[in-house]
Amino acid sequence: MVADASPKLPGISAQELLAKVQTAKVDGLSGTVQSSADLGLPALPGVAGGSDSPSGAVTELLSGKHTARVAFAAPDKARVSVLDTMAERVWTMDGKSAWAYDSAEREAVKLNLPAHQPGKPAAGTPKSYDPQSVAKQFLDAIDPSTKVDVSGTEKVAGRDAYKLRLIPRADQTTVGSVTLAVDSKTWVPLQVTVLPRTGKDPAVQVGFSQVSFDVPAASTFAFTPPKGVKVTEPKTPTTRPDRPAKPIDPKAVPGKPNLKAGNEPTVIGEGWSAVVLVRGAELTGANGPLDQLLAGAQQVQGSWGKGKIVTSKMVNVLLTDDGRVFAGLVTPQTLQDAAAKAPR
Structure with missing residues (x-):
């Protein structure tokens, strides 16, 4: 989807690469993310984005292809704009407030966020459009039965990357392997490819087609609803600062499961x-x-x-x-x- 030729990079062991990707941190990034899923399932009520687990990483993107523009700035600023056919969905937060906007429905939801606790990641935006977040959910699934190796190199979004492959041996899972394209300079995952146990075609692939590791300007995370859009402001969340609020979903409208x-x-x-x-x-x-x-x-x-x-x-x-x-x-x-x- 977003991969090019294989670059020549210094050798690295699987354990060294795994340690680097697990501790990778950047102050900010922005770019375009492309995702594709071929699972043969429609959206199911309440399942999407429901967990910090491999299942949650995949079920939020049950089918089809998606393009999103993303931006993140540590520790509590994030923006995801999903480009649908003739429409756009936006989730954004600037550390003080969060917005969810659906251009097709002409509706927006605004939340005033509780005080952010330093060191805690921003919450509320869809994680399935952030390759680093998707990768983390699979990395967290690693157990002693998981085989980890370096399966080569590739170019993703014009950047040199190592391919870190996770192969679960658990009989309970349908996952054949997960390959992370890891940036050779920042050690941030640029792409995640999930293969089923049966078949050779990817079931899910999420990755950058363009990326910059410059910290986005603060104005990137601001949002002003277009004229004529209905704005709803629910009661301020009562969750503790160290517990992320449930993501806002502007698609959850009457008449849908x-x-x-x-x-x-x-x-x-x-x-x-x-x-x-x-x-x-x-x-x-x-x-x-x-x-x-x-x-x-x-x-x-x-x-x-x-x-x-x-x-x-x-x-x-x-x-x-x-x-x-x-x-x-x-x-x-x-x-x-x-x-x-x-x-x-």
Whole structure:
């Protein structure tokens, strides 16, 4: 997607490269991110962006291709502009306030943020459009069973990069391998490529097509709603400064599947076998593709109750009759095992 020829770089061991990428820090960056996903699933209610896990990294980009302009400045400034067909969605925060804007809906949401605690990352913008954040979620899944190697070099966004490859051996996961293109100067991941256990084509790829490591100007993170846009200002979040507020999603509008208030996603399990759990998902009145998907889904039952399993080459989803949604880069049986362990 954004890779060029293979450059010649000094040799480096997998452990040395892993240590560098895990400790990489930059004061700011900006650029254009391209992402593509071929998972065969439509958007599912409440699953997107629900966890700091490999599943959360992938389920926020369930299908199709996306282009986003991104900018980050440490410690609490971020902006993501997703370019849809004939529309734009913007999330931005300047350390004091956060905005979510959807040009198609002509609506914007503004939040006044609690005081930021030094050293804590900015929260609220979609992580799936930040290759560094996506990479971190896979790096956090590394356990003793994970094979790590350096599989070569490549050019990404015009920059020389090493290819750090993670190969999980856990039987529960559908992930075949994850390759991080790591910048040879800043050690920041420039691209993440996820391959399924079956097949050779990437299931997900997120990476920069253009990037600058200059700190963006403060004005980059300011937002003024266009004339005629409806602006909503919910009550100031009551979360503690060291706990990030739930991301704002301007697409969560009436008539679309959504979560009931107060039911935030949680994670069952760790590493490659992690499963995202969403409670209180409303599946009634869903859109056509979801109705068709559920109609052809496999009926299953167990000690956890009854439900349907939706499968794809990487993401599998269990939707229970009592409104719970279990999703992950795991086998269908792992989803049912997680459902059996989850308290009702």
